[in-house]
Amino acid sequence: MKYATTMIVGAGIALLAAGLFMPGWLTFLLTLAFAKGLVVMGLLLLMRAGLVSFGQGLYYCLGAYCVGIAGDYFETQNALLLLLLAIVVCVALAAVIGLLLCRYRDIFFAMFSMAFSMILYGVLVKSSAFGSSDGFNVKPPLLFGWTPTGESGPFLAYGLAVVALVGVGIFVWRYLRSPMGYAGEAVRENEIRVEYLGASVRRIIYTKYLLAAAMAGLGGGITALAAGHIDPEMAYWTTSGEFVFIALMGGVGHAAGPVIGAVLFELLRTYAFQISPYTWQMILGIALLVIILYLPKGVWSLVERVTKGKPL
Template structure:
Protein backbone atom coordinates (compact mmCIF):
# COMPACT_ATOMS: atom_id res chain seq x y z
CA UNK A 1 0.00 0.00 0.00
CA UNK A 2 2.77 2.43 0.88
CA UNK A 3 4.54 1.82 -2.41
CA UNK A 4 1.49 2.91 -4.43
CA UNK A 5 0.56 5.91 -2.28
CA UNK A 6 4.05 7.33 -1.87
CA UNK A 7 4.55 8.53 -5.48
CA UNK A 8 1.08 10.08 -5.48
CA UNK A 9 1.74 11.96 -2.26
CA UNK A 10 5.20 13.08 -3.37
CA UNK A 11 3.83 14.62 -6.58
CA UNK A 12 1.14 16.43 -4.66
CA UNK A 13 3.68 17.72 -2.16
CA UNK A 14 5.80 19.05 -5.02
CA UNK A 15 2.77 20.74 -6.55
CA UNK A 16 1.87 22.37 -3.24
CA UNK A 17 5.47 23.41 -2.66
CA UNK A 18 5.63 24.97 -6.14
CA UNK A 19 2.45 26.88 -5.39
CA UNK A 20 3.92 28.19 -2.14
CA UNK A 21 7.11 29.25 -3.92
CA UNK A 22 5.13 31.13 -6.58
CA UNK A 23 3.04 32.81 -3.89
CA UNK A 24 6.10 33.77 -1.85
CA UNK A 25 7.86 35.10 -4.94
CA UNK A 26 5.23 37.85 -5.11
CA UNK A 27 7.18 39.67 -2.38
CA UNK A 28 10.09 40.36 -4.76
CA UNK A 29 8.42 39.99 -8.14
CA UNK A 30 8.00 43.03 -10.42
CA UNK A 31 4.41 43.89 -11.31
CA UNK A 32 4.86 43.06 -15.02
CA UNK A 33 6.07 39.55 -14.22
CA UNK A 34 3.27 39.06 -11.70
CA UNK A 35 0.69 39.95 -14.35
CA UNK A 36 2.39 37.70 -16.91
CA UNK A 37 2.30 34.73 -14.53
CA UNK A 38 -1.31 35.47 -13.58
CA UNK A 39 -2.36 35.32 -17.22
CA UNK A 40 -0.20 32.26 -17.89
CA UNK A 41 -1.62 30.29 -14.96
CA UNK A 42 -5.19 31.28 -15.82
CA UNK A 43 -4.74 30.09 -19.39
CA UNK A 44 -3.00 26.97 -18.15
CA UNK A 45 -6.26 25.97 -16.47
CA UNK A 46 -7.96 26.07 -19.88
CA UNK A 47 -5.08 24.11 -21.40
CA UNK A 48 -5.52 21.55 -18.62
CA UNK A 49 -9.06 21.05 -19.91
CA UNK A 50 -7.67 20.55 -23.42
CA UNK A 51 -5.07 18.08 -22.15
CA UNK A 52 -7.48 15.81 -20.30
CA UNK A 53 -9.51 15.56 -23.51
CA UNK A 54 -6.37 14.83 -25.53
CA UNK A 55 -5.52 12.01 -23.12
CA UNK A 56 -8.92 10.55 -23.99
CA UNK A 57 -8.15 10.80 -27.72
CA UNK A 58 -10.16 13.97 -28.42
CA UNK A 59 -8.78 17.34 -29.52
CA UNK A 60 -10.97 20.37 -28.86
CA UNK A 61 -10.55 23.31 -31.21
CA UNK A 62 -13.31 25.18 -29.40
CA UNK A 63 -12.27 25.20 -25.75
CA UNK A 64 -12.41 28.99 -25.88
CA UNK A 65 -16.19 28.78 -25.61
CA UNK A 66 -15.95 27.89 -21.92
CA UNK A 67 -13.05 30.27 -21.38
CA UNK A 68 -15.29 33.02 -22.76
CA UNK A 69 -18.36 31.98 -20.77
CA UNK A 70 -16.31 32.03 -17.58
CA UNK A 71 -15.09 35.54 -18.37
CA UNK A 72 -18.49 36.88 -19.41
CA UNK A 73 -20.09 35.22 -16.39
CA UNK A 74 -17.80 37.26 -14.15
CA UNK A 75 -18.36 40.47 -16.13
CA UNK A 76 -22.14 40.16 -16.41
CA UNK A 77 -22.49 39.09 -12.80
CA UNK A 78 -20.61 42.19 -11.68
CA UNK A 79 -22.35 44.64 -14.00
CA UNK A 80 -25.88 43.30 -14.36
CA UNK A 81 -26.45 41.42 -11.11
CA UNK A 82 -24.40 43.64 -8.83
CA UNK A 83 -22.34 40.73 -7.49
CA UNK A 84 -18.96 41.92 -6.32
CA UNK A 85 -17.48 38.89 -4.56
CA UNK A 86 -14.78 37.17 -6.63
CA UNK A 87 -15.70 33.67 -5.51
CA UNK A 88 -19.41 34.09 -6.25
CA UNK A 89 -18.53 35.49 -9.67
CA UNK A 90 -16.28 32.52 -10.42
CA UNK A 91 -19.05 30.16 -9.32
CA UNK A 92 -21.50 31.98 -11.59
CA UNK A 93 -19.24 31.73 -14.65
CA UNK A 94 -18.32 28.12 -13.93
CA UNK A 95 -21.95 27.17 -13.34
CA UNK A 96 -22.98 28.68 -16.68
CA UNK A 97 -20.19 26.78 -18.46
CA UNK A 98 -21.14 23.50 -16.78
CA UNK A 99 -24.79 23.98 -17.75
CA UNK A 100 -23.82 24.46 -21.39
CA UNK A 101 -21.41 21.51 -21.26
CA UNK A 102 -24.14 19.24 -19.92
CA UNK A 103 -26.25 20.10 -22.96
CA UNK A 104 -23.56 20.10 -25.64
CA UNK A 105 -21.82 17.04 -24.25
CA UNK A 106 -24.66 14.77 -25.27
CA UNK A 107 -24.11 15.78 -28.90
CA UNK A 108 -20.33 16.04 -29.02
CA UNK A 109 -19.53 12.73 -27.32
CA UNK A 110 -21.20 10.91 -30.20
CA UNK A 111 -18.35 11.98 -32.49
CA UNK A 112 -14.62 11.38 -32.67
CA UNK A 113 -11.46 12.72 -34.34
CA UNK A 114 -11.92 15.60 -36.82
CA UNK A 115 -15.71 15.65 -36.42
CA UNK A 116 -15.37 16.32 -32.69
CA UNK A 117 -12.74 18.99 -33.29
CA UNK A 118 -14.83 20.81 -35.91
CA UNK A 119 -18.03 20.68 -33.86
CA UNK A 120 -16.32 22.19 -30.83
CA UNK A 121 -14.91 24.90 -33.08
CA UNK A 122 -18.34 25.57 -34.58
CA UNK A 123 -19.95 26.01 -31.15
CA UNK A 124 -17.25 28.44 -30.11
CA UNK A 125 -17.69 30.52 -33.27
CA UNK A 126 -21.46 30.60 -32.76
CA UNK A 127 -20.91 32.19 -29.37
CA UNK A 128 -18.42 34.62 -30.91
CA UNK A 129 -20.99 35.64 -33.52
CA UNK A 130 -23.69 36.16 -30.90
CA UNK A 131 -21.42 38.35 -28.77
CA UNK A 132 -20.24 40.42 -31.73
CA UNK A 133 -23.85 41.16 -32.70
CA UNK A 134 -24.95 41.95 -29.14
CA UNK A 135 -24.73 45.70 -28.58
CA UNK A 136 -25.92 45.27 -24.99
CA UNK A 137 -22.68 43.39 -24.25
CA UNK A 138 -20.43 45.89 -25.99
CA UNK A 139 -20.34 44.15 -29.37
CA UNK A 140 -16.74 43.81 -30.65
CA UNK A 141 -15.36 46.08 -27.92
CA UNK A 142 -16.70 44.10 -24.98
CA UNK A 143 -16.89 45.88 -21.63
CA UNK A 144 -14.86 46.50 -18.49
CA UNK A 145 -15.07 44.39 -15.35
CA UNK A 146 -15.18 46.43 -12.13
CA UNK A 147 -12.78 45.60 -9.27
CA UNK A 148 -13.95 42.67 -7.18
CA UNK A 149 -14.01 42.01 -3.44
CA UNK A 150 -13.00 38.93 -1.45
CA UNK A 151 -15.51 37.95 1.24
CA UNK A 152 -16.42 41.60 1.68
CA UNK A 153 -12.86 42.95 1.59
CA UNK A 154 -11.97 45.18 -1.34
CA UNK A 155 -8.20 45.59 -1.86
CA UNK A 156 -6.77 48.98 -2.64
CA UNK A 157 -6.11 49.73 -6.31
CA UNK A 158 -2.40 49.03 -5.89
CA UNK A 159 -3.05 45.63 -4.30
CA UNK A 160 -5.58 44.28 -6.80
CA UNK A 161 -2.93 42.69 -9.01
CA UNK A 162 -1.25 41.03 -6.03
CA UNK A 163 -4.48 39.56 -4.66
CA UNK A 164 -5.55 38.41 -8.14
CA UNK A 165 -2.17 36.73 -8.59
CA UNK A 166 -2.36 34.94 -5.24
CA UNK A 167 -5.90 33.75 -5.97
CA UNK A 168 -4.81 32.44 -9.37
CA UNK A 169 -1.84 30.61 -7.85
CA UNK A 170 -4.06 29.05 -5.18
CA UNK A 171 -6.69 27.85 -7.66
CA UNK A 172 -4.04 26.61 -10.12
CA UNK A 173 -2.35 24.63 -7.34
CA UNK A 174 -5.64 23.15 -6.19
CA UNK A 175 -6.58 22.25 -9.77
CA UNK A 176 -3.19 20.63 -10.29
CA UNK A 177 -3.60 18.41 -7.22
CA UNK A 178 -7.19 17.49 -8.12
CA UNK A 179 -6.53 16.62 -11.74
CA UNK A 180 -3.36 14.72 -10.86
CA UNK A 181 -5.48 12.51 -8.64
CA UNK A 182 -7.90 12.11 -11.53
CA UNK A 183 -5.17 11.20 -14.02
CA UNK A 184 -3.64 8.50 -11.82
CA UNK A 185 -7.01 7.14 -10.69
CA UNK A 186 -8.74 4.14 -12.23
CA UNK A 187 -11.15 6.48 -14.00
CA UNK A 188 -8.26 8.38 -15.56
CA UNK A 189 -6.67 5.12 -16.67
CA UNK A 190 -9.92 3.92 -18.24
CA UNK A 191 -10.27 7.25 -20.03
CA UNK A 192 -6.90 6.65 -21.66
CA UNK A 193 -8.04 3.13 -22.52
CA UNK A 194 -10.95 4.67 -24.41
CA UNK A 195 -8.41 6.42 -26.61
CA UNK A 196 -6.72 3.13 -27.43
CA UNK A 197 -9.71 0.85 -27.93
CA UNK A 198 -13.32 1.76 -27.12
CA UNK A 199 -14.63 -1.72 -27.88
CA UNK A 200 -12.49 -3.35 -25.21
CA UNK A 201 -13.69 -0.77 -22.69
CA UNK A 202 -17.26 -1.72 -23.55
CA UNK A 203 -16.38 -5.38 -22.94
CA UNK A 204 -15.45 -4.33 -19.40
CA UNK A 205 -19.04 -3.21 -18.92
CA UNK A 206 -18.28 0.52 -19.10
CA UNK A 207 -19.69 3.14 -21.43
CA UNK A 208 -17.00 5.08 -23.32
CA UNK A 209 -19.51 7.76 -24.22
CA UNK A 210 -20.37 8.52 -20.60
CA UNK A 211 -16.69 8.53 -19.66
CA UNK A 212 -15.99 11.07 -22.40
CA UNK A 213 -19.04 13.05 -21.33
CA UNK A 214 -17.72 13.35 -17.75
CA UNK A 215 -14.31 14.30 -19.17
CA UNK A 216 -15.88 17.00 -21.34
CA UNK A 217 -17.85 18.51 -18.46
CA UNK A 218 -14.79 18.56 -16.18
CA UNK A 219 -12.76 20.26 -18.91
CA UNK A 220 -15.52 22.86 -19.34
CA UNK A 221 -15.57 23.68 -15.64
CA UNK A 222 -11.84 24.20 -15.22
CA UNK A 223 -11.71 26.23 -18.47
CA UNK A 224 -14.42 28.55 -17.16
CA UNK A 225 -12.40 29.13 -13.99
CA UNK A 226 -9.47 30.19 -16.17
CA UNK A 227 -11.69 32.59 -18.11
CA UNK A 228 -13.08 34.11 -14.92
CA UNK A 229 -9.60 34.65 -13.49
CA UNK A 230 -8.52 36.28 -16.76
CA UNK A 231 -11.48 38.66 -16.66
CA UNK A 232 -10.70 39.73 -13.10
CA UNK A 233 -6.98 40.12 -13.80
CA UNK A 234 -7.38 42.21 -16.97
CA UNK A 235 -10.54 44.06 -15.94
CA UNK A 236 -11.97 43.63 -19.45
CA UNK A 237 -13.71 41.02 -21.59
CA UNK A 238 -14.51 40.92 -25.31
CA UNK A 239 -15.72 38.41 -27.93
CA UNK A 240 -12.16 37.53 -28.93
CA UNK A 241 -12.14 35.25 -25.89
CA UNK A 242 -14.32 32.88 -27.96
CA UNK A 243 -12.55 33.36 -31.31
CA UNK A 244 -10.95 30.38 -33.04
CA UNK A 245 -7.43 31.78 -32.68
CA UNK A 246 -7.87 31.72 -28.89
CA UNK A 247 -8.77 28.03 -29.03
CA UNK A 248 -5.80 27.46 -31.32
CA UNK A 249 -3.55 29.11 -28.76
CA UNK A 250 -4.72 26.66 -26.11
CA UNK A 251 -4.01 23.70 -28.40
CA UNK A 252 -0.59 25.21 -29.19
CA UNK A 253 0.25 25.40 -25.48
CA UNK A 254 -1.01 21.84 -24.94
CA UNK A 255 1.35 20.58 -27.65
CA UNK A 256 4.14 22.76 -26.29
CA UNK A 257 3.88 21.42 -22.75
CA UNK A 258 2.83 17.85 -23.53
CA UNK A 259 0.24 15.58 -21.96
CA UNK A 260 2.45 13.38 -19.80
CA UNK A 261 1.85 15.15 -16.50
CA UNK A 262 -0.59 17.53 -14.85
CA UNK A 263 2.19 20.13 -14.54
CA UNK A 264 2.87 20.11 -18.29
CA UNK A 265 0.10 22.64 -19.18
CA UNK A 266 1.44 25.08 -16.60
CA UNK A 267 5.00 24.71 -17.87
CA UNK A 268 3.84 25.15 -21.45
CA UNK A 269 1.70 28.19 -20.63
CA UNK A 270 4.51 29.98 -18.81
CA UNK A 271 7.05 29.25 -21.56
CA UNK A 272 4.54 30.32 -24.21
CA UNK A 273 3.78 33.60 -22.42
CA UNK A 274 7.46 34.42 -22.01
CA UNK A 275 8.27 33.64 -25.65
CA UNK A 276 5.31 35.64 -26.96
CA UNK A 277 6.03 38.62 -24.71
CA UNK A 278 9.63 38.92 -25.82
CA UNK A 279 8.77 38.10 -29.44
CA UNK A 280 6.24 40.94 -29.52
CA UNK A 281 8.74 43.27 -27.88
CA UNK A 282 11.65 42.42 -30.17
CA UNK A 283 9.79 41.68 -33.42
CA UNK A 284 6.25 43.11 -33.18
CA UNK A 285 5.52 42.52 -36.87
CA UNK A 286 6.71 38.92 -37.05
CA UNK A 287 6.02 37.50 -33.58
CA UNK A 288 3.56 34.95 -35.02
CA UNK A 289 6.35 33.57 -37.18
CA UNK A 290 8.53 33.21 -34.08
CA UNK A 291 5.85 31.13 -32.38
CA UNK A 292 5.44 29.05 -35.53
CA UNK A 293 9.16 28.29 -35.65
CA UNK A 294 9.09 27.29 -31.97
CA UNK A 295 6.20 24.88 -32.61
CA UNK A 296 7.93 23.42 -35.68
CA UNK A 297 11.17 22.82 -33.76
CA UNK A 298 9.20 21.27 -30.90
CA UNK A 299 7.37 18.85 -33.17
CA UNK A 300 10.64 17.80 -34.80
CA UNK A 301 12.76 17.36 -31.68
CA UNK A 302 10.28 17.06 -28.77
CA UNK A 303 7.12 15.45 -30.15
CA UNK A 304 5.90 14.72 -26.61
CA UNK A 305 6.34 18.32 -25.45
CA UNK A 306 8.56 20.10 -22.97
CA UNK A 307 7.56 17.78 -20.17
CA UNK A 308 9.36 14.93 -21.94
CA UNK A 309 12.63 16.65 -20.98
CA UNK A 310 11.65 16.49 -17.30
CA UNK A 311 10.53 12.87 -17.60
CA UNK A 312 13.76 11.91 -19.38
CA UNK A 313 15.85 13.59 -16.68
CA UNK A 314 13.96 11.67 -13.96
CA UNK A 315 14.55 8.36 -15.71
CA UNK A 316 18.27 9.10 -16.02
CA UNK A 317 18.51 9.94 -12.33
CA UNK A 318 16.68 6.73 -11.37
CA UNK A 319 19.00 4.71 -13.62
Protein backbone atom coordinates (compact mmCIF):
# COMPACT_ATOMS: atom_id res chain seq x y z
CA MET A 1 0.00 0.00 0.00
CA LYS A 2 2.78 2.43 0.97
CA TYR A 3 4.66 1.27 -2.10
CA ALA A 4 1.81 2.13 -4.44
CA THR A 5 1.34 5.57 -2.89
CA THR A 6 5.04 6.29 -3.28
CA MET A 7 4.89 5.14 -6.89
CA ILE A 8 1.97 7.42 -7.69
CA VAL A 9 3.58 10.43 -6.00
CA GLY A 10 6.85 9.63 -7.76
CA ALA A 11 5.09 9.48 -11.12
CA GLY A 12 3.47 12.82 -10.31
CA ILE A 13 6.80 14.48 -9.53
CA ALA A 14 8.30 13.04 -12.69
CA LEU A 15 5.39 14.43 -14.71
CA LEU A 16 5.79 17.85 -13.11
CA ALA A 17 9.50 17.87 -13.83
CA ALA A 18 8.91 16.75 -17.40
CA GLY A 19 6.37 19.52 -17.74
CA LEU A 20 9.12 22.11 -17.43
CA PHE A 21 10.75 20.85 -20.60
CA MET A 22 7.71 20.00 -22.66
CA PRO A 23 6.67 21.96 -25.73
CA GLY A 24 3.56 24.04 -25.10
CA TRP A 25 1.27 21.95 -27.29
CA LEU A 26 2.14 18.79 -25.40
CA THR A 27 1.61 20.46 -22.03
CA PHE A 28 -1.78 21.58 -23.22
CA LEU A 29 -2.71 18.19 -24.63
CA LEU A 30 -1.66 16.41 -21.47
CA THR A 31 -3.52 18.87 -19.26
CA LEU A 32 -6.74 18.23 -21.13
CA ALA A 33 -6.06 14.50 -21.11
CA PHE A 34 -5.42 14.48 -17.37
CA ALA A 35 -8.56 16.50 -16.74
CA LYS A 36 -10.53 13.95 -18.71
CA GLY A 37 -8.70 11.20 -16.87
CA LEU A 38 -10.07 12.65 -13.63
CA VAL A 39 -13.61 12.50 -14.97
CA VAL A 40 -13.10 8.95 -16.15
CA MET A 41 -11.69 7.88 -12.78
CA GLY A 42 -15.03 8.83 -11.33
CA LEU A 43 -16.77 6.98 -14.14
CA LEU A 44 -14.58 3.97 -13.32
CA LEU A 45 -16.09 3.82 -9.84
CA LEU A 46 -19.55 3.65 -11.38
CA MET A 47 -18.63 1.26 -14.15
CA ARG A 48 -17.09 -1.19 -11.72
CA ALA A 49 -20.46 -1.24 -10.02
CA GLY A 50 -21.98 -2.07 -13.41
CA LEU A 51 -23.36 1.41 -14.00
CA VAL A 52 -22.40 3.20 -17.18
CA SER A 53 -23.20 6.87 -16.97
CA PHE A 54 -23.72 8.52 -20.32
CA GLY A 55 -24.03 11.83 -18.54
CA GLN A 56 -20.77 12.65 -16.76
CA GLY A 57 -20.63 15.62 -19.12
CA LEU A 58 -23.18 17.18 -16.78
CA TYR A 59 -20.63 17.59 -14.00
CA TYR A 60 -17.72 18.15 -16.34
CA CYS A 61 -19.58 21.08 -17.85
CA LEU A 62 -20.99 22.29 -14.56
CA GLY A 63 -17.54 22.31 -12.97
CA ALA A 64 -16.18 24.28 -15.89
CA TYR A 65 -19.00 26.82 -15.79
CA CYS A 66 -18.59 27.20 -12.03
CA VAL A 67 -14.97 28.14 -12.52
CA GLY A 68 -15.81 30.46 -15.41
CA ILE A 69 -18.79 32.17 -13.81
CA ALA A 70 -17.30 32.49 -10.34
CA GLY A 71 -14.11 33.89 -11.85
CA ASP A 72 -16.20 36.56 -13.53
CA TYR A 73 -18.71 37.20 -10.83
CA PHE A 74 -16.67 37.09 -7.65
CA GLU A 75 -13.64 38.51 -9.40
CA THR A 76 -11.46 35.90 -7.87
CA GLN A 77 -8.99 34.02 -9.99
CA ASN A 78 -7.63 31.92 -7.21
CA ALA A 79 -7.44 28.58 -8.95
CA LEU A 80 -7.73 26.46 -5.82
CA LEU A 81 -10.77 28.33 -4.58
CA LEU A 82 -12.45 28.05 -7.97
CA LEU A 83 -11.81 24.34 -8.23
CA LEU A 84 -13.08 23.78 -4.72
CA LEU A 85 -16.24 25.66 -5.63
CA ALA A 86 -16.65 23.51 -8.74
CA ILE A 87 -16.45 20.36 -6.65
CA VAL A 88 -18.87 21.62 -4.02
CA VAL A 89 -21.48 22.68 -6.56
CA CYS A 90 -21.19 19.42 -8.46
CA VAL A 91 -21.54 17.32 -5.33
CA ALA A 92 -24.53 19.41 -4.26
CA LEU A 93 -26.29 18.80 -7.57
CA ALA A 94 -25.33 15.12 -7.52
CA ALA A 95 -26.76 14.83 -4.03
CA VAL A 96 -30.18 15.69 -5.47
CA ILE A 97 -30.00 13.91 -8.82
CA GLY A 98 -28.32 10.90 -7.25
CA LEU A 99 -31.36 10.26 -5.07
CA LEU A 100 -33.34 9.64 -8.21
CA LEU A 101 -30.65 7.97 -10.28
CA CYS A 102 -29.62 5.37 -7.72
CA ARG A 103 -32.95 3.64 -8.35
CA TYR A 104 -31.99 2.85 -11.93
CA ARG A 105 -29.73 0.29 -13.56
CA ASP A 106 -28.39 -0.72 -16.92
CA ILE A 107 -29.53 1.29 -19.89
CA PHE A 108 -32.00 3.19 -17.76
CA PHE A 109 -29.18 4.56 -15.67
CA ALA A 110 -27.28 5.36 -18.85
CA MET A 111 -30.21 7.10 -20.52
CA PHE A 112 -31.40 8.91 -17.45
CA SER A 113 -28.00 10.34 -16.64
CA MET A 114 -27.74 11.38 -20.27
CA ALA A 115 -31.08 13.16 -20.00
CA PHE A 116 -29.84 15.24 -17.09
CA SER A 117 -26.74 16.33 -18.94
CA MET A 118 -28.89 17.23 -21.91
CA ILE A 119 -31.06 19.38 -19.67
CA LEU A 120 -28.01 21.38 -18.66
CA TYR A 121 -27.01 21.59 -22.31
CA GLY A 122 -30.47 22.80 -23.22
CA VAL A 123 -30.37 25.47 -20.53
CA LEU A 124 -26.88 26.70 -21.36
CA VAL A 125 -27.48 26.87 -25.11
CA LYS A 126 -30.34 29.29 -24.46
CA SER A 127 -28.75 31.39 -21.73
CA SER A 128 -27.41 34.48 -23.46
CA ALA A 129 -25.78 35.72 -20.26
CA PHE A 130 -23.23 32.93 -20.63
CA GLY A 131 -22.75 33.29 -24.35
CA SER A 132 -25.40 30.76 -25.41
CA SER A 133 -23.96 28.08 -27.68
CA ASP A 134 -20.69 29.99 -28.13
CA GLY A 135 -19.81 29.86 -24.44
CA PHE A 136 -17.40 32.43 -23.04
CA ASN A 137 -13.78 33.01 -22.15
CA VAL A 138 -12.44 32.15 -18.73
CA LYS A 139 -10.01 34.52 -17.07
CA PRO A 140 -6.49 33.20 -16.64
CA PRO A 141 -6.00 31.51 -13.28
CA LEU A 142 -3.97 32.71 -10.36
CA LEU A 143 -2.21 30.65 -7.75
CA PHE A 144 -1.09 32.29 -4.50
CA GLY A 145 -0.83 35.57 -6.32
CA TRP A 146 1.19 34.13 -9.19
CA THR A 147 -0.18 34.62 -12.67
CA PRO A 148 1.90 32.73 -15.12
CA THR A 149 2.39 34.45 -18.44
CA GLY A 150 3.91 33.62 -21.77
CA GLU A 151 5.87 30.40 -21.84
CA SER A 152 4.86 29.29 -18.36
CA GLY A 153 1.20 30.05 -19.12
CA PRO A 154 -0.01 26.51 -19.68
CA PHE A 155 2.16 25.17 -16.89
CA LEU A 156 -0.06 26.28 -14.02
CA ALA A 157 -3.06 24.35 -15.23
CA TYR A 158 -0.81 21.43 -16.07
CA GLY A 159 0.60 21.47 -12.54
CA LEU A 160 -2.87 21.58 -11.06
CA ALA A 161 -3.94 18.70 -13.24
CA VAL A 162 -0.97 16.59 -12.20
CA VAL A 163 -1.46 17.33 -8.51
CA ALA A 164 -5.18 16.56 -8.76
CA LEU A 165 -4.42 13.40 -10.65
CA VAL A 166 -1.99 12.23 -7.99
CA GLY A 167 -4.45 12.97 -5.21
CA VAL A 168 -7.41 11.36 -6.91
CA GLY A 169 -5.23 8.52 -8.15
CA ILE A 170 -4.11 7.62 -4.63
CA PHE A 171 -7.67 7.89 -3.42
CA VAL A 172 -9.06 5.65 -6.16
CA TRP A 173 -6.25 3.14 -5.79
CA ARG A 174 -6.98 2.75 -2.10
CA TYR A 175 -10.71 3.03 -2.56
CA LEU A 176 -10.78 0.03 -4.89
CA ARG A 177 -9.22 -2.05 -2.11
CA SER A 178 -11.56 -0.82 0.60
CA PRO A 179 -14.85 -2.42 1.64
CA MET A 180 -16.69 0.26 -0.34
CA GLY A 181 -14.61 -0.50 -3.41
CA TYR A 182 -15.35 -4.20 -3.14
CA ALA A 183 -18.99 -3.37 -2.56
CA GLY A 184 -19.02 -1.89 -6.06
CA GLU A 185 -18.07 -5.23 -7.59
CA ALA A 186 -20.62 -6.85 -5.33
CA VAL A 187 -23.42 -4.58 -6.58
CA ARG A 188 -22.47 -5.33 -10.18
CA GLU A 189 -22.41 -9.05 -9.54
CA ASN A 190 -25.47 -9.56 -7.37
CA GLU A 191 -27.58 -6.90 -5.73
CA ILE A 192 -29.82 -9.36 -3.96
CA ARG A 193 -26.86 -10.82 -2.13
CA VAL A 194 -25.62 -7.37 -1.16
CA GLU A 195 -28.97 -6.50 0.38
CA TYR A 196 -29.10 -9.86 2.15
CA LEU A 197 -25.63 -9.25 3.53
CA GLY A 198 -26.97 -6.13 5.16
CA ALA A 199 -25.76 -3.28 2.94
CA SER A 200 -27.98 -0.86 1.08
CA VAL A 201 -27.33 -1.08 -2.64
CA ARG A 202 -28.77 2.37 -3.16
CA ARG A 203 -26.50 3.90 -0.57
CA ILE A 204 -23.48 2.28 -2.18
CA ILE A 205 -24.44 3.57 -5.61
CA TYR A 206 -25.27 6.99 -4.22
CA THR A 207 -21.85 7.31 -2.62
CA LYS A 208 -20.15 6.33 -5.84
CA TYR A 209 -22.27 8.75 -7.78
CA LEU A 210 -21.27 11.64 -5.51
CA LEU A 211 -17.59 10.75 -5.76
CA ALA A 212 -17.85 10.48 -9.53
CA ALA A 213 -19.55 13.88 -9.69
CA ALA A 214 -16.81 15.46 -7.59
CA MET A 215 -14.11 14.07 -9.83
CA ALA A 216 -15.95 15.13 -12.98
CA GLY A 217 -16.41 18.63 -11.57
CA LEU A 218 -12.73 18.86 -10.77
CA GLY A 219 -11.83 17.66 -14.26
CA GLY A 220 -14.19 20.19 -15.81
CA GLY A 221 -12.80 23.00 -13.67
CA ILE A 222 -9.25 22.23 -14.69
CA THR A 223 -10.30 22.06 -18.32
CA ALA A 224 -11.82 25.53 -18.02
CA LEU A 225 -8.62 26.93 -16.49
CA ALA A 226 -6.43 25.24 -19.08
CA ALA A 227 -8.49 25.96 -22.19
CA GLY A 228 -9.52 29.47 -21.21
CA HIS A 229 -12.81 28.95 -23.01
CA ILE A 230 -15.91 26.94 -22.21
CA ASP A 231 -19.10 26.17 -24.10
CA PRO A 232 -22.25 24.06 -23.64
CA GLU A 233 -20.76 21.33 -25.83
CA MET A 234 -19.12 20.06 -22.64
CA ALA A 235 -22.54 18.85 -21.49
CA TYR A 236 -23.57 17.45 -24.87
CA TRP A 237 -24.05 13.71 -24.90
CA THR A 238 -21.15 13.12 -27.25
CA THR A 239 -18.78 14.49 -24.59
CA SER A 240 -20.16 12.00 -22.09
CA GLY A 241 -19.79 9.34 -24.76
CA GLU A 242 -16.12 10.24 -25.01
CA PHE A 243 -15.67 9.57 -21.31
CA VAL A 244 -17.18 6.12 -21.64
CA PHE A 245 -14.98 5.57 -24.67
CA ILE A 246 -11.89 6.53 -22.66
CA ALA A 247 -12.90 4.28 -19.78
CA LEU A 248 -13.28 1.36 -22.14
CA MET A 249 -10.06 2.12 -23.94
CA GLY A 250 -8.00 2.36 -20.80
CA GLY A 251 -9.85 -0.32 -18.91
CA VAL A 252 -11.62 -0.05 -15.58
CA GLY A 253 -9.66 -2.80 -13.88
CA HIS A 254 -7.08 -0.44 -12.42
CA ALA A 255 -6.82 3.17 -11.34
CA ALA A 256 -4.21 3.76 -14.05
CA GLY A 257 -6.59 2.73 -16.81
CA PRO A 258 -8.44 6.04 -17.13
CA VAL A 259 -5.23 8.07 -17.28
CA ILE A 260 -3.69 5.89 -19.94
CA GLY A 261 -7.00 5.84 -21.80
CA ALA A 262 -7.33 9.62 -21.65
CA VAL A 263 -3.80 10.27 -22.91
CA LEU A 264 -4.19 7.71 -25.69
CA PHE A 265 -7.55 9.17 -26.61
CA GLU A 266 -6.24 12.73 -26.85
CA LEU A 267 -3.22 11.60 -28.86
CA LEU A 268 -5.37 9.46 -31.12
CA ARG A 269 -7.81 12.27 -31.64
CA THR A 270 -5.15 14.89 -32.27
CA TYR A 271 -3.26 12.76 -34.75
CA ALA A 272 -6.33 11.35 -36.41
CA PHE A 273 -7.58 14.89 -36.87
CA GLN A 274 -4.28 16.06 -38.32
CA ILE A 275 -3.89 13.13 -40.67
CA SER A 276 -7.44 13.14 -42.01
CA PRO A 277 -9.76 15.82 -40.71
CA TYR A 278 -12.75 14.20 -42.41
CA THR A 279 -12.36 10.72 -41.01
CA TRP A 280 -11.04 11.13 -37.50
CA GLN A 281 -14.34 10.07 -36.00
CA MET A 282 -14.27 6.98 -38.14
CA ILE A 283 -10.82 6.14 -36.82
CA LEU A 284 -12.12 6.57 -33.27
CA GLY A 285 -15.13 4.40 -34.00
CA ILE A 286 -13.02 1.64 -35.47
CA ALA A 287 -10.65 1.84 -32.50
CA LEU A 288 -13.61 1.49 -30.16
CA LEU A 289 -14.90 -1.58 -32.02
CA VAL A 290 -11.46 -3.17 -31.99
CA ILE A 291 -11.20 -2.60 -28.25
CA ILE A 292 -14.64 -4.04 -27.54
CA LEU A 293 -13.89 -7.08 -29.70
CA TYR A 294 -10.31 -7.83 -28.79
CA LEU A 295 -9.46 -5.93 -25.62
CA PRO A 296 -12.65 -5.92 -23.55
CA LYS A 297 -10.66 -5.00 -20.46
CA GLY A 298 -8.91 -2.10 -22.10
CA VAL A 299 -5.31 -1.23 -22.81
CA TRP A 300 -4.40 -1.64 -19.16
CA SER A 301 -5.03 -5.38 -19.44
CA LEU A 302 -2.03 -5.50 -21.81
CA VAL A 303 0.13 -4.02 -19.08
CA GLU A 304 -1.17 -6.54 -16.59
CA ARG A 305 -0.51 -9.40 -18.96
CA VAL A 306 3.11 -8.31 -19.26
CA THR A 307 3.74 -7.58 -15.58
CA LYS A 308 1.97 -10.66 -14.32
CA GLY A 309 3.50 -12.89 -16.95
CA LYS A 310 0.19 -14.00 -18.35
CA PRO A 311 0.33 -15.15 -21.97
CA LEU A 312 -0.87 -12.68 -24.55
